[in-house]
Amino acid sequence: MLPWKRVLRPLAALLLAAAAATVPASTATAATDSAATSPSSGWNDYSCKPSATHPRPVVLVHGTFGNSIDNWLGLAPYLEVRGYCVYSLDYGQLPGVPLFHGLGPIDKSAEQLSTFVDKVLSATGAAKADVVGHSQGGLMPRYYLRFLGGAAKVNALVGLAPDNHGTTLNGLTNLLPYFPGAEDLLSAATPGLADQIAGSAFLTKLNAGGDTVPGVHYTVIATRYDEVVTPWRSAYLGGSDVDNVLLQDLCPLDLSEHVAIGLFDRIAFHEVANALDPGRATPTTCASALG
Template sequence: MLPLKLGSLRSLVCAGALVVAMTAGPGAVAAHAATTSGWNDFSCRPSVAHPRPVVLVHGTLGNGTDNWLGLAPYLVARGYCVFSLDYGQLDGVPVFYGLGPIAGSAQQLSDYVDQVLAATGTAKVDIVGHSQGGMMPRYYLKFLGGAAKVNALVGLAPDNHGTTLDGLTKLLPYFPGAAEALAGTLPQGLTDQVAGSAFLLKLNAGGDTVAGVHYTVVATSYDEVVTPYTSEFLTGTDVRNVLLQDLCPLDLSEHVAIGLTDRIAFHEAANALDPAHATATDCQSAVS
């Protein structure tokens, strides 16, 4: 099936896993961890065909499991060693992550990449991130030495140049219980993403990219969180900006679905990870 407006419904179904984790007690935590079977395997050794491990970086209010129930198995099935982390946790707020100061989250990513490199014996990783997870790694690349350890960064609907606070609050309906968990607070992980914030001004000063890293941005014109969607695109000498609707005009996925369920976006991410063997991405990619 193509990810049409049903993409929004499927996003809500995936988000339901968050509710289970929050309401089912300690047993839910074990189930939450068990769903990563096939990825986060630190005994995995990258193959000659796919010599770099892939680190998946979740978005705001997501976590390293639920955000990747679609893409992680997709990449594992194609022979990649795949890893994902939780970052940006707030005290007293379980499951809903990506809320802490983004500079601190970037340090968490840095530490995690070092763990992955040490475990796999590789020199570099590739990173695929959704929403904040596609933007935050740029801080790691630019200020924390990440450029020497990362080959490619693929952003799925990344808020590279920020969005409005109103746009960020549109995420809440996709994550039942999130508003209650935050209890009226306004975490820095949200305010850092507002266009014109001190964090974003620092991140984007002097150019969007750093040398030596291959950048891909996959955006959707139906993005209701990062607006305008064109603000997701990067400028640089090694950047590929992709609009889903140019690949498949029938794809109506919005901000959340592009990272959770959209196999057209997944196919384009896989192309970015292995450009030497890329194949055309079109509407048929939704079922391939």
């Protein structure tokens, strides 16, 4: 085995383990490249009209190796039954790789998000949307906000375990420079992964001059047990309109790691709802898991 393959194998294994946890076998075949519709809710219902109580549609942005259905089997219905018009998209597709998305260049994925937000705003008649993303889905929209005019169309960005300043994968990525060709291979095969490595050219450009843009409200919900975004504090943003939240400060008993926080953690979901409607926010505690 070539030396660099010994590095890429654990990197891929860790990421694929997270992907496998987010894509139940019973539901994976339901994903499509167009916006998918949950069979039991109004999720991705383009006839939905936002109410006076919740005047902005919510756009859900999946993470790396995710898709528009499986990443949101928990949160989309949670928000929909609370009166939100909820939408999700697939982005970052690679040719010949079905179901697992978020692998293409992140700047190109942001262009797909831009097109999708325009579609949602046109269908709902809303002036702005709110965006909620998991992992890369909390990072990628920041490119849209900063470079593609998204700040004029988005009220709030809520990130669940986003890798806003990249990840070291518990130090594994620090080994890549020692194996000739490994970085080039990763960038060529899965540019969306390479963009998320701490210190990448993409992240350097994105974070130059500050983490946020004026006019958008930012919330980051992180977990100290994150095994994919490492160190976990790299999720946090700096800025005057940022709320950085640690899940374990809300409920010390919550052991959710990177996958669980986006897939089924109702404590995290309650905090998402608070971020979307701060005027009606209620304290998030361990009891929020029962809500």
